[in-house]
Amino acid sequence: MPAKLILRDKTYEVPHGITIKQALKKLDISAEEVIPTREGELVTEDTRLKDGDVIRLVDVISGG
Amino acid sequence: MRCRKCGKPAVINMRHHKLALCKEHFLEWIVEQTERFIRKYRMFTHDDKVLVAVSGGKDSLGLWDVLWRLGYQADGLYIDLGIDGGFGYSNQSKELTVAFAEERGLKLHIVDVAASYGATIPEMARLTHRGKGKPCSVCGLVKRHEMNRIARDFGYSVLATGHNLDDEAAVLFGNTLTWATGYLVRQGPVLEAAPGLARKVKPFFRFYERETAAYALLRGIKYIYDECPFSVGAKSIYYKKLLNRLEADRPGAKLQFYLGFLRAKEEGLFAQRAEEVVETLHTCPVCGQPTSAPGKCAFCRLVERVEEAKRRRELSDASP
Numbered sequence A: 001m002p003a004k005l006i007l008r009d010k011t012y013e014v015p016h017g018i019t020i021k022q023a024l025k026k027l028d029i030s031a032e033e034v035i036p037t038r039e040g041e042l043v044t045e046d047t048r049l050k051d052g053d054v055i056r057l058v059d060v061i062s063g064g
Numbered sequence B: 001m002r003c004r005k006c007g008k009p010a011v012i013n014m015r016h017h018k019l020a021l022c023k024e025h026f027l028e029w030i031v032e033q034t035e036r037f038i039r040k041y042r043m044f045t046h047d048d049k050v051l052v053a054v055s056g057g058k059d060s061l062g063l064w065d066v067l068w069r070l071g072y073q074a075d076g077l078y079i080d081l082g083i084d085g086g087f088g089y090s091n092q093s094k095e096l097t098v099a100f101a102e103e104r105g106l107k108l109h110i111v112d113v114a115a116s117y118g119a120t121i122p123e124m125a126r127l128t129h130r131g132k133g134k135p136c137s138v139c140g141l142v143k144r145h146e147m148n149r150i151a152r153d154f155g156y157s158v159l160a161t162g163h164n165l166d167d168e169a170a171v172l173f174g175n176t177l178t179w180a181t182g183y184l185v186r187q188g189p190v191l192e193a194a195p196g197l198a199r200k201v202k203p204f205f206r207f208y209e210r211e212t213a214a215y216a217l218l219r220g221i222k223y224i225y226d227e228c229p230f231s232v233g234a235k236s237i238y239y240k241k242l243l244n245r246l247e248a249d250r251p252g253a254k255l256q257f258y259l260g261f262l263r264a265k266e267e268g269l270f271a272q273r274a275e276e277v278v279e280t281l282h283t284c285p286v287c288g289q290p291t292s293a294p295g296k297c298a299f300c301r302l303v304e305r306v307e308e309a310k311r312r313r314e315l316s317d318a319s320p
């Protein structure tokens, strides 16, 4: 089972074993613009994704 | 990655500071740094009455929380813009702000734009044909005016906003692209008081947006996550994304860009213009706030036009 990354209403699947940083790069999501969380806890981008991990990305950019 | 202070697992890595911290030490760091910036830039002291402009977003609620923890006399001001966007944007952000203040026993002023001036922000923009479908210029004008009004009427010596480094760098980037010297003069973390205008400060201006968001999340502050519906496609977001691409390759680029600007300003760049700006201020005969030309200020003219447009509409509705 791959790992999942969720940003707002989008869900992305990535292979496990890579880091969050690598996954974000793959998906072309700027690491500056999201905060990764796992089970409600903040995790750093060097965290390696495990099988079945669900990472929620909190969007940090606000504008207007 | 481990916390530099205690070795526990880190929750955030700030590459531009080469600093990773655990939850406890990050929360502590934000509070300490805020205090340091308030002193370093002489924003205010514990004797000042501070009015914090709160929108229900992560930055302004985070700032209010930190000022409260630091023991400052900080009251809040929420301006109800009357924006719905299909999900009750203004209502939701007001509820979150009220709940935040109640939990901490803080004093909150609420200004209801529609109740005070007869129309919501989007209605004002429509009635006066301003902004081409976007009420942002009307919104900015009204917010600025009301913040100054409440600060003056209730005797606050300083007005604090939650602008973070990304906000500031994006505005600077926009102003630099067009060399808008008039705006560049007035941009900074501290704007001194002028006759009729409150002193304005931005205690969070050195934190990245990522850090203010992490602070709100880790502190458990419930903030409005959905954006104002009119911010879609905003230039500021576009500039933030451009700057973040730079930041990704060169950690610290955003911070250097902004701090370099402040240094250049201090060394006298734009200085002469600043004097010219002060000299051209007049006073609005209706509200007493300063304006750049003699006569009524832009806000009072807007309110007048809204009233006229409403009268005209009522007349045409009443005629057979």
Ligand code: SF4
Residues within 6 Å of the ligand: A063, A064, B135, B136, B137, B139, B140, B228, B229, B230, B231
């Ligand atoms: S996006 Fe525009 S309308 Fe919405 S709060 Fe910001 S300035 Fe006001």
Ligand SMILES: [Zn+2]
Residues within 6 Å of the ligand: B003, B004, B005, B006, B007, B008, B021, B022, B023, B024, B025
């Ligand atoms: Zn620690």
Ligand SMILES: [Zn+2]
Residues within 6 Å of the ligand: B284, B285, B286, B287, B288, B289, B296, B297, B298, B299, B300, B301
């Ligand atoms: Zn006026």
